[in-house]
Amino acid sequence: xxxxxxxxxxxxxxxxxxxxxxxxxxxxxxxxxxxxxxxxxxxxxxxxxxxxxxxxxxxxxxxxxxxxxxxxxxxxxxxxxxxxxxxxxxxxxxxxxxxxxxxxxxxxx
Numbered sequence: 001x002x003x004x005x006x007x008x009x010x011x012x013x014x015x016x017x018x019x020x021x022x023x024x025x026x027x028x029x030x031x032x033x034x035x036x037x038x039x040x041x042x043x044x045x046x047x048x049x050x051x052x053x054x055x056x057x058x059x060x061x062x063x064x065x066x067x068x069x070x071x072x073x074x075x076x077x078x079x080x081x082x083x084x085x086x087x088x089x090x091x092x093x094x095x096x097x098x099x100x101x102x103x104x105x106x107x108x109x
Contacts, residue, residue: 001059003095012094018053021063024089025051030078031067032109061090061099068107079103 002011025031034050052064063086069078083101090096 001055001061001094001096003059010095014053014055017061017063017090017094017096018051020089020093021051021053021065021086024086025065025067025082028078028082028085030069030073031082032070033068034066061096062102063099064102064104066104066106068109069105071108075105075108079105 001014001017002009004010022034025034050066052062054062056062065082065086067078067082069075082103086101087099090099
């Protein structure tokens with residue numbers, strides 16, 4: 001992802017975006033762990049690697065986050081809070097406008 005500032009061009013890698021999303025999820029109340037949609041990824045990748053970040057040719061981001069939530073929390077509220085926190089962090093730190101954030105609740109513990 002590239003954007004222009006008055007001082008020059010800034011490029012942010014997909015891995016940096018993934019790390020920023022991971023930290024935003026950790027700051028949100030409710031999720032216990034970041035999971036994945038398939039068993040192979042659950043066993044053989046780090047939690048940060050289980051966040052899918054895709055960028056299209058126009059620079060728009062699509063982010064899929066797979067989380068397990070704490071028992072007793074409102075699942076819809078946790079998903080909404082994660083989405084809002086991720087969008088806020090991406091706008092503030094990475095200058096991303098209107099990223100598509102999809103939160104998938106894969107379990108309750």
